[in-house]
Amino acid sequence: LVAAREPITSAAEDRVFAVLENLVRSTLRTSFYVTAPSGAPHEVAFKIDSRRVHGLPAPSPWVEIFVHSCELVGVHLRGGPVARGGLRWSDRPQDVRSEVLALWRTQMVKNALIVPAGAKGGFALRRAPADPSAARAEADRLYARFVSALLRLTDTVNAGVVSAPPRVVRHDGEDPYLVVAADKGTAHLSDVANRIAAEHGFWLGDAFASGGSNGYDHKHEAITARGAWLCAQRHFLELGRDPARECFTVVGIGDMSGDVFGNGLLLMPSAKLVAAFDHRHVFVDPEPEPERAYAERKRLFALPRSSWADYARETLSPGGGVFERGAKRIALSVEARRALGCASETVSGEELVRAVLCAPVDLLWNGGIGTYVKSADESHADVGDRANDAVRVDGREVRARIVAEGGNVGFTQLARIELALAGGRIDSDAIHNAGGVSLSDHEVNFKILLAPLAGSETLPPAERSAVLRSCAEAADAAVLADCANQSRCLSLDALRAQADPERFMQAAEYLVANAELDAALERLPAREPARARGWTRPELAVLLGYSKRLCKRALASASVPAHPLLAERFRAYFPKSLRERFAHELETHQLRDAITATCVANYAIDRAGVTLLPEQSRALGAAVPEVLFAWLAADQLLGAEAARAALDASGAGEQARLRTLVGVEDAVAHAAALGLGLEGNGLFEPADARKRAAALEDLRARLGATGPESLSALARSLPVVFVAERSAASVARALETWNELGSRSRIHWLLERLAQVELGDGWSRVGAAALALDMNRVLCDLCERELAAGGARRVVRARSELDLALRSVEEVAAQIDAGSRSFAPLLVLSQRIRRLC
Numbered sequence: 001l002v003a004a005r006e007p008i009t010s011a012a013e014d015r016v017f018a019v020l021e022n023l024v025r026s027t028l029r030t031s032f033y034v035t036a037p038s039g040a041p042h043e044v045a046f047k048i049d050s051r052r053v054h055g056l057p058a059p060s061p062w063v064e065i066f067v068h069s070c071e072l073v074g075v076h077l078r079g080g081p082v083a084r085g086g087l088r089w090s091d092r093p094q095d096v097r098s099e100v101l102a103l104w105r106t107q108m109v110k111n112a113l114i115v116p117a118g119a120k121g122g123f124a125l126r127r128a129p130a131d132p133s134a135a136r137a138e139a140d141r142l143y144a145r146f147v148s149a150l151l152r153l154t155d156t157v158n159a160g161v162v163s164a165p166p167r168v169v170r171h172d173g174e175d176p177y178l179v180v181a182a183d184k185g186t187a188h189l190s191d192v193a194n195r196i197a198a199e200h201g202f203w204l205g206d207a208f209a210s211g212g213s214n215g216y217d218h219k220h221e222a223i224t225a226r227g228a229w230l231c232a233q234r235h236f237l238e239l240g241r242d243p244a245r246e247c248f249t250v251v252g253i254g255d256m257s258g259d260v261f262g263n264g265l266l267l268m269p270s271a272k273l274v275a276a277f278d279h280r281h282v283f284v285d286p287e288p289e290p291e292r293a294y295a296e297r298k299r300l301f302a303l304p305r306s307s308w309a310d311y312a313r314e315t316l317s318p319g320g321g322v323f324e325r326g327a328k329r330i331a332l333s334v335e336a337r338r339a340l341g342c343a344s345e346t347v348s349g350e351e352l353v354r355a356v357l358c359a360p361v362d363l364l365w366n367g368g369i370g371t372y373v374k375s376a377d378e379s380h381a382d383v384g385d386r387a388n389d390a391v392r393v394d395g396r397e398v399r400a401r402i403v404a405e406g407g408n409v410g411f412t413q414l415a416r417i418e419l420a421l422a423g424g425r426i427d428s429d430a431i432h433n434a435g436g437v438s439l440s441d442h443e444v445n446f447k448i449l450l451a452p453l454a455g456s457e458t459l460p461p462a463e464r465s466a467v468l469r470s471c472a473e474a475a476d477a478a479v480l481a482d483c484a485n486q487s488r489c490l491s492l493d494a495l496r497a498q499a500d501p502e503r504f505m506q507a508a509e510y511l512v513a514n515a516e517l518d519a520a521l522e523r524l525p526a527r528e529p530a531r532a533r534g535w536t537r538p539e540l541a542v543l544l545g546y547s548k549r550l551c552k553r554a555l556a557s558a559s560v561p562a563h564p565l566l567a568e569r570f571r572a573y574f575p576k577s578l579r580e581r582f583a584h585e586l587e588t589h590q591l592r593d594a595i596t597a598t599c600v601a602n603y604a605i606d607r608a609g610v611t612l613l614p615e616q617s618r619a620l621g622a623a624v625p626e627v628l629f630a631w632l633a634a635d636q637l638l639g640a641e642a643a644r645a646a647l648d649a650s651g652a653g654e655q656a657r658l659r660t661l662v663g664v665e666d667a668v669a670h671a672a673a674l675g676l677g678l679e680g681n682g683l684f685e686p687a688d689a690r691k692r693a694a695a696l697e698d699l700r701a702r703l704g705a706t707g708p709e710s711l712s713a714l715a716r717s718l719p720v721v722f723v724a725e726r727s728a729a730s731v732a733r734a735l736e737t738w739n740e741l742g743s744r745s746r747i748h749w750l751l752e753r754l755a756q757v758e759l760g761d762g763w764s765r766v767g768a769a770a771l772a773l774d775m776n777r778v779l780c781d782l783c784e785r786e787l788a789a790g791g792a793r794r795v796v797r798a799r800s801e802l803d804l805a806l807r808s809v810e811e812v813a814a815q816i817d818a819g820s821r822s823f824a825p826l827l828v829l830s831q832r833i834r835r836l837c
Helices: 011-026 096-113 132-151 190-199 223-238 259-266 290-302 334-340 349-357 386-391 413-421 434-450 461-470 472-499 501-514 527-533 537-557 564-572 576-581 583-587 592-608 612-620 624-638 640-648 654-679 686-703 708-716 718-727 731-744 747-754 762-789 792-796 799-815 824-836
Strands: 027-030 044-048 063-068 072-078 083-090 117-125 156-158 161-163 179-181 248-253 271-277 281-284 321-324 363-366 402-405
Touching (some): 072 132, 083 132, 096 117, 096 537, 248 259, 259 363, 271 334, 281 334, 281 349, 321 349, 349 386, 413 537, 472 501, 472 537, 501 612, 501 762, 537 592, 564 624, 576 583, 592 624, 624 686, 624 708, 640 708, 654 762, 686 708, 686 731, 708 718, 718 731, 718 762, 747 762, 747 824, 762 824
Parallel strands (some): 248 271, 248 363
Antiparallel strands (some): 027 044, 156 161
8 A cells, every 4th residue: 555655646646545554554453355155245344443533523432443334334442452332223324322321421431330341333224215114124134244253253252262264364352352232222232243253152151141041121221211310310319309209290202112201200299390312203292190191101011012093092182192203294282382381373293392301390210211401502413313403402491300311312512511501400421321231241241250160060050040040130230329429429520510510610620531531522521610609510521421431440450459357358249159059160250350340440440539549649649559459458447338327217308418428439539548648549458457357346436426527536546546556555645746746836726727727729729638647647756656655755854945946846836827728838837836746
């Protein structure tokens, strides 16, 4: 190609060859040389290093596979070596990659909750039959060919050894992890994918495609809807509403035959579904009677391939009806206009859809497919979903108090931000519908655990299936707990951001530098707008996903130590029945480190929030794994989980409970910083940890620290335990010395004032944290010298010298204005204290 370009005189022609050359150099594998069965169509697949291709729209996947044949076009984008996500049937053959790229971005954030990074694939028919049934049959046939094309390019594992597929040209390393999932148009094809994997001898067996006859049926488990409903319930709770006890109004995107929409509306017996639409119909029921409407929704859910046209008209309230979405003219009843807040007596089907999206209701439940809400600053072309251009509205026009996004990309990110700034409560689709990918991940990891025994006398196929089914309830519970924790984390971070938005700007900058976060692409605010209007939950959701991704990547690149605290996190991922029966297989699980890293990331970040890593990494100069391990040790030492449980059972209002919980989490983070800064490491041997826990209980009793609110005082006094250990003194004696010398040296006063200073930028914050740690270290040293001297030093030392030094400190302290919240005077005072000590 280089030689061929030499004689070209046309710049335009040369650019074409430059693109070809760039693509060739970026291609890692191809199945071009694989011999197709006689007479069979031959798909050609290319695995491409996306980041080396010039001009690709951002963001760039880790790698992607492009599949071409005369019958289909397909792509599969992956965020890392261990990545998973659905394969969908797309109806956009001209820009299937654009569609899949948008979904992959969401998947990357969503998969922050689970072991693999995000992946997403899609294929489109080049010549789709006009008849819908024939098109579905053709899509099913070509889905099998698309999956085969992906597998022909992928390594497998035999007896623990990675082997390459035959006749595939490779210019990359080993790459045997390929896991797929059901998606739009392919939900019924998991068994087909697993059969193809078996034919290819692929090592994952039926763990290749989650779901199917030997997996967890997401519609039956209702897992995606349950996760989204948990997030919506949190919004109701923080508004002082109880959706289990009181009626609330809903509009929706989808119909009762759909997994997310149908299951979701069955989770809401008290819901008054005022209106909903899918791609065929618009349903309106202005004043539904909840029990009667719920029974009819339940009937439709059980009716195969039902639509809103099947809704029993006699159960509709006055003024209700079911209308064609494509209708030219629809007469709206007075009741319908009142319920939808619509003034027009006559509307088209498209106008009715827009009215549904903008109805003044408690909840907008999105369980459908398509992007229906953009921001006022975006054009329809920016959205990239031409099929819904005619019905799309702006975020500021949506009047629902709460939005639940069970469906993907129903809102653009800018639309979410616009709605949130207008007072609506919304998170993101990556947060709300993470339950489905999480359950699939549990299924795959359970199957990998059982793989060494599957089909043997120890675990015959029927018994293996029974074992997997018996774990479904435990897997559901674990998934939903993670969904609830992520949602609560956003609430905690929203409170933190309200108090100090600058902390989150620093967190964003840290993630840009360390986690490949593209602030512009993810629509994060600039510093001044963030200071002026604060941070919205959709923006915090982005930071949450990237924080977890950074944790997982950092732990994956470091060797996860064999420590009981980490082993406990790993084992807790699996149901008790698997832990007890398959203990040996558990210890040799192929993804042990990855699962451990994921569990640590979820547990720590869901509680500490997205500011933990940026603040402690900068203040302490510590690596991400060190910060996480120190936080885990502090969490266990303080008994923070018991404090959280006590708070949950307290019966306090949700807003008060969240404020107290922020204090608990700040105490754990403070204890982690003290432990790492004063001790130099995060994890301790079990015997040392037990000894330290006993000393801390002694300290807790002496401080009178009971209840969740007291954890801050206990964390601040944690150095007393370190002093007692190093001096071989009792906790009582160490505490007495700590209080006396901390008061006389004015270190305690200085630490209190440091907590109140106004910090204008990130470096001031780092400096204040470093100074606080330094003062704690000085006081520790002073106490240890005093305890070692047994009090004799005070007798021998010249009183005049001591009095002079104390007077110097007192003079500077007195000069610091009582109302001052500046950092610089405290820095000066710290130097006087150092000389005194």
